[in-house]
Amino acid sequence: MDIIEYIGSVLTDFSNPKKRVFLGYLFLTVLIALVWLIAVRRSSFKLALQQIFDRKILFSRSAKADYKIFLINRVFTMFISPLLVTQLAIATALYYALHDIAFLQRGVFSDAPIGVIVALFTVTIFILDDFTKYLLHRWMHHWPLLWAIHKTHHSAETLTPITVYRTHPLEGILFSLRSAVAQGTTMAVFLFLFGSAVDLYTVLGVNVMSFVFHVTGSNLRHSHISIQYWPWLEHILISPAQHQVHHSIARKHHDKNFGVALAIWDWVFGSLYLSRRDEDLKFGLQPSEAHPSRLMDIYLRPFVDITRILRRRFGRLRDAVERRSLRND
Ligand SMILES: [Zn+2]
Numbered sequence: 001m002d003i004i005e006y007i008g009s010v011l012t013d014f015s016n017p018k019k020r021v022f023l024g025y026l027f028l029t030v031l032i033a034l035v036w037l038i039a040v041r042r043s044s045f046k047l048a049l050q051q052i053f054d055r056k057i058l059f060s061r062s063a064k065a066d067y068k069i070f071l072i073n074r075v076f077t078m079f080i081s082p083l084l085v086t087q088l089a090i091a092t093a094l095y096y097a098l099h100d101i102a103f104l105q106r107g108v109f110s111d112a113p114i115g116v117i118v119a120l121f122t123v124t125i126f127i128l129d130d131f132t133k134y135l136l137h138r139w140m141h142h143w144p145l146l147w148a149i150h151k152t153h154h155s156a157e158t159l160t161p162i163t164v165y166r167t168h169p170l171e172g173i174l175f176s177l178r179s180a181v182a183q184g185t186t187m188a189v190f191l192f193l194f195g196s197a198v199d200l201y202t203v204l205g206v207n208v209m210s211f212v213f214h215v216t217g218s219n220l221r222h223s224h225i226s227i228q229y230w231p232w233l234e235h236i237l238i239s240p241a242q243h244q245v246h247h248s249i250a251r252k253h254h255d256k257n258f259g260v261a262l263a264i265w266d267w268v269f270g271s272l273y274l275s276r277r278d279e280d281l282k283f284g285l286q287p288s289e290a291h292p293s294r295l296m297d298i299y300l301r302p303f304v305d306i307t308r309i310l311r312r313r314f315g316r317l318r319d320a321v322e323r324r325s326l327r328n329d
C-alpha cells in the first residue's frame with residue numbers, strides 16, 4: 001500500500017454515493033438540519049447555522065478522536081478487506097448447494113416480469129441487510145465479548161457524522177462478514193429461483209432504498225440536531241433523535257433503538273423507544289466503564305477486556321471441573 005493509494009481511498013468515501021459521508025449527502029444533511037431548526041424549532045438562520053457548525057462539538061476531544069480513528073481504520077480496511085470472504089464466494093457456494101435440494105427447481109420463476117424481479121430483489125436485500133444489522137447490533141450490546149468491541153463506538157461523547165466510523169477494526173470485520181452473508185444469500189437464492197435476470201435497481205450505483213435513507217439525512221443520526229419523526233413513523237423508521245437516544249448514558253435508554261433504517265425490528269422485539277422533545281441527552285459510557293478518547297485505549301482496550309472476560313470464564317470452568325473431580329474422588 002502506498003500513500004497515494006491511501007489518500008485516494010480516504011477521498012473515495014466522500015465522492016462515492018454508496019458511502020454515508022458522500023459530499024452530496026453531507027450537503028443535504030446541512031440543508032435538512034437548517035430547515036428543521038428554522039421551520040420546526042423556530043430558530044433564526046444565524047442561530048441555526050451556529051448550532052449546526054458548533055465548534056465545541058466539531059472540535060471536541062471526542063470528535064478529534066473520531067477523525068483520527070477514521071483515518072487509521074482506513075489502513076486496517078485496506079489490509080483486511082482482501083482477506084475477508086467475499087459475498088461472491090458465499091453466493092457461488094450457496095447457489096451450487098441449492099442445486100442439491102431435490103424439491104427446488106432452478107429458474108422456477110424465470111418467467112416473472114423483470115420489473116417485479118428487480119423490485120422484489122431490491123426490497124429483499126434491503127430488509128435482510130437491515131435486519132441482520134439490527135441482530136448483530138443487539139448481540140453486541142448483550143454479549144460481554146462483543147460489547148468489549150462495540151464500546152468503542154459508544155465512547156463518543158459528542159456526535160458528528162464521522163462518529164459512524166468510530167468503531168474498532170474487529171467490529172468492522174464482523175459487520176463485513178454479516179454484509180457478505182446477507183447479500184451473498186439473497187443473490188444466490190434470487191439467481192437460483194429467477195435465473196439470470198437479477199440485478200440491483202440502482203440510483204447512482206446505490207441500492208435505491210439505501211439512497212433514500214442517505215438522502216433523507218442518515219448523517220443526522222450522529223449529530224446534535226435531534227430531528228424527531230411523528231410517533232407513528234418512529235415505529236417504522238429510526239429517526240436521528242432515536243439513534244441519539246441509543247447513545248445516551250441514561251439507564252432508561254439502555255438497550256433501546258438498535259435499528260439502523262427500520263424501527264420495525266425494535267418495535268417487534270421490544271427495544272423501541274420513541275424520542276421526546278424535552279429529553280436532554282448525555283452521550284458516552286457509564287463512569288464505571290470510563291473509556292478515554294486516547295487512541296491507544298481505543299485500539300487496545302477491547303483486547304484487554306476480551307482477555308479478562310475469557311480468563312474469568314475459563315477460571316470458572318476450571319473451578320467447576322476441579323470441584324466435580326474432587327466430588328468423584
Ligand atoms: Zn450500539
Ligand SMILES: [Zn+2]
Binds near residue numbers: 153243
Ligand atoms: Zn451510533
